Amino acid sequence: KNEVEQSPQNLTAQEGEFITINCSYxxxxxxxxxxxxxxxxxxxSLFMLSSGKKKHGRLIATINIQEKHxxxxxxxxxxxxxxxxxxxxxxxxxxxYFGTGTSLTVIP
Amino acid sequence: xxxxxxxxxxxxxxxxQEVTLRCKPISGHNSLFWYRQTMMRGLELLIYFNNNVPIxxxxxxEDRFSAKMPNASFSTLxxxxxxxxxxxxxxxxxxxxxxxxTFGSGTRLTVV
Numbered sequence: 001k002n003e004v005e006q007s008p009q010n011l012t013a014q015e016g017e018f019i020t021i022n023c024s025y026x027x028x029x030x031x032x033x034x035x036x037x038x039x040x041x042x043x044x045s046l047f048m049l050s051s052g053k054k055k056h057g058r059l060i061a062t063i064n065i066q067e068k069h070x071x072x073x074x075x076x077x078x079x080x081x082x083x084x085x086x087x088x089x090x091x092x093x094x095x096x097y098f099g100t101g102t103s104l105t106v107i108p
Numbered sequence: 109x110x111x112x113x114x115x116x117x118x119x120x121x122x123x124x125q126e127v128t129l130r131c132k133p134i135s136g137h138n139s140l141f142w143y144r145q146t147m148m149r150g151l152e153l154l155i156y157f158n159n160n161v162p163i164x165x166x167x168x169x170e171d172r173f174s175a176k177m178p179n180a181s182f183s184t185l186x187x188x189x190x191x192x193x194x195x196x197x198x199x200x201x202x203x204x205x206x207x208x209x210t211f212g213s214g215t216r217l218t219v220v
Contacts (some may be wrong), residue, residue, distance in 0.1 A: 031206075035209075047208070096156075096167075
């Protein structure tokens with residue numbers, strides 16, 4: 001069993017749609033990260049969360065520590081949002097665990 | 109700031125050869141991470157350093173892998189001897205500690 005589970009694995013959306021990617025984890029954490037990997041391979045750190053909600057432009061990340069769940073939302077999706085989104089957690093024991101990623105394709 | 113700089117961008121080597129990957133973190137970042145990404149296993153943390161000291165190397169696959177951080181501005185990941193199953197993209201990332209990570213562009217390693 002993976003310590004971090006993401007859903008869905010693949011997601012196709014029309015431009016302008018509201019998108020939600022989910023992440024559930026089974027360990028106690030000190031922080032949760034959302035990463036974005038573009039088709040070219042580069043990885044960008046989008047958010048680091050330990051509680052509540054963060055917003056950056058059209059991206060919103062939320063975390064519920066009690067439920068061990070985080071969501072990444074994209075409002076007014078755009079083809080340039082097409083990427084793989086990876087959830088990663090740093091456990092309270094300083095171990096790092098990664099989800100397998102959600103591949104998002106936004107169609108014009 | 110040029111970001112996290114990795115070299116080389118691509119490396120093709122023959123099985124059994126020694127491979128050295130290099131990373132220059134962002135100045136002022138006190139944490140450095142080495143990751144490996146493959147299609148089969150996704151993204152994996154190999155080792156990370158805080159203030160140049162290795163904190164957790166439990167992700168290093170075996171003794172053929174070693175990593176060093178001789179100073180705050182340079183780290184190496186060495187594979188000796190290399191094997192075809194080591195073929196992957198190796199990412200280095202640095203962090204100011206409590207903030208998010210900045211990733212390098214990665215080194216695509218192919219061992220033939």
